Amino acid sequence: MDAQRAVLHADLDAFFAAAEVRRRPELAGKPLIVGGRPGGRGVVSSASYEARRYGIRSGMPIRQAERLCPQAVFLPVDFAYYRELAAQFRAILSDLSSLVEHLSIDEACLELGPAPRWPEEPAAAGRRLRQRVRAELGLSVTVGIATNRTVAKVAADLAKPDGLRLIPPGQEATFLAPLPVDYLPGIGPNAARRLRELGVRTLGQLAQIPPYWLRVVFGRRAEEVHQRAQGIDPRPVTPEERAPKSIGHERTFHRDLSERSEIRQALRELSEKTAREMRLEGLQGQVVSVKVRFDDFTTLGRQRRLARPTIDGREIAEAAVGLAFELLDEWRRPVRLLGVRVSGLAPLAVQLALFDPRPLRALLLLRALDRLAARRDAAGASSRRPGTALGYPVGPARLLVSALERR
Numbered sequence: 001m002d003a004q005r006a007v008l009h010a011d012l013d014a015f016f017a018a019a020e021v022r023r024r025p026e027l028a029g030k031p032l033i034v035g036g037r038p039g040g041r042g043v044v045s046s047a048s049y050e051a052r053r054y055g056i057r058s059g060m061p062i063r064q065a066e067r068l069c070p071q072a073v074f075l076p077v078d079f080a081y082y083r084e085l086a087a088q089f090r091a092i093l094s095d096l097s098s099l100v101e102h103l104s105i106d107e108a109c110l111e112l113g114p115a116p117r118w119p120e121e122p123a124a125a126g127r128r129l130r131q132r133v134r135a136e137l138g139l140s141v142t143v144g145i146a147t148n149r150t151v152a153k154v155a156a157d158l159a160k161p162d163g164l165r166l167i168p169p170g171q172e173a174t175f176l177a178p179l180p181v182d183y184l185p186g187i188g189p190n191a192a193r194r195l196r197e198l199g200v201r202t203l204g205q206l207a208q209i210p211p212y213w214l215r216v217v218f219g220r221r222a223e224e225v226h227q228r229a230q231g232i233d234p235r236p237v238t239p240e241e242r243a244p245k246s247i248g249h250e251r252t253f254h255r256d257l258s259e260r261s262e263i264r265q266a267l268r269e270l271s272e273k274t275a276r277e278m279r280l281e282g283l284q285g286q287v288v289s290v291k292v293r294f295d296d297f298t299t300l301g302r303q304r305r306l307a308r309p310t311i312d313g314r315e316i317a318e319a320a321v322g323l324a325f326e327l328l329d330e331w332r333r334p335v336r337l338l339g340v341r342v343s344g345l346a347p348l349a350v351q352l353a354l355f356d357p358r359p360l361r362a363l364l365l366l367r368a369l370d371r372l373a374a375r376r377d378a379a380g381a382s383s384r385r386p387g388t389a390l391g392y393p394v395g396p397a398r399l400l401v402s403a404l405e406r407r
């Protein structure tokens with residue numbers, strides 16, 4: 001077990017309901033149900049803790065909630081407003097760590113690191129987060145902290161609402177042992193029922209029985225569930241940037257190209273465009289591919305892995321020209337279309353820390369040029385794609401990059 005790891009699980013309390021109270025303080029302390037009009041056919045999206053006391057839960061039909069608590073206040077869902085608050089929540093989280101994985105609109109796990117001093121540093125980070133969310137958003141967030149994701153999540157579940165629970169290294173199994181099996185993420189009501197039939201009620205009991213017995217309930221996941229029940233979970237926190245698998249551009253020419261100089265120039269332009277888009281997305285890439293369509297419509301591709309990841313159009317062009325010229329040497333025909341594509345993409349900011357500052361300076365310069373180019377494009381034509389160009393979309397990697405730019 002890596003005792004130095006610290007994972008923080010953050011979960012906003014009764015988020016939609018709390019968001020409604022935030023803008024309508026007169027609702028504070030009342031049973032509040034977000035998710036539809038009374039008498040409607042909808043389900044409960046979120047219920048305040050006052051409403052939960054009546055047995056109301058997310059996913060329950062509104063009519064049933066009405067029967068349980070007729071005096072509750074029912075409000076429709078306002079996603080646009082919740083998303084706005086969630087974006088502010090994300091911004092606060094990304095100040096705390098560059099490794100944030102968003103699990104849902106109001107829930108995330110963060111890797112604190114690299115080697116925090118237990119328990120002082122993780123605890124201080126948790127308190128800081130809770131204070132900031134309270135002060136800046138007017139919402140309460142519950143925090144669980146442990147050496148891995150599973151234990152941090154369960155700790156947060158137990159600390160709800162408005163709490164902080166820290167499980168120190170070495171105490172994972174002891175902490176989980178007395179809990180009912182369905183406290184473990186991944187064990188739903190069906191699995192819990194089948195485990196009860198086997199006489200297994202607590203996570204401690206689950207951890208004791210041989211994993212192959214668990215196959216009847218969990219199939220291939222048996223080993224994994226068995227490990228988790230002991231508080232072992234090596235899964236990393238992976239910032240989901242919804243990164244594309246590859247970025248590239250291609251172009252069909254008005255007339256077929258035969259001159260090497262023309263082909264080189266076209267590949268440079270395509271490479272530059274590709275690199276600019278990668279930087280806008282906050283991604284670097286390592287595999288360069290070219291696509292060449294000849295005048296007889298024969299279409300061929302070739303790719304090369306670079307020695308290290310790049311964000312530089314010149315490096316991409318150099319590889320692309322080499323690959324395209326190989327194909328031209330073999331086929332000796334005029335070219336109708338050229339394409340450049342970069343794959344092997346990874347978030348830029350996460351990698352940057354590993355490098356020396358020179359590429360960083362180069363990056364900042366390139367980004368400054370990108371902004372000029374984007375401004376020029378915006379002034380010139382409406383051809384730019386929505387979602388890119390001037391403003392950089394917000395994301396953990398991008399936030400870090402823009403923080404570096406501000407320095």
Ligand SMILES: [Mg+2]
Nearest residue numbers: 011012014106
């Ligand atoms: Mg929540």
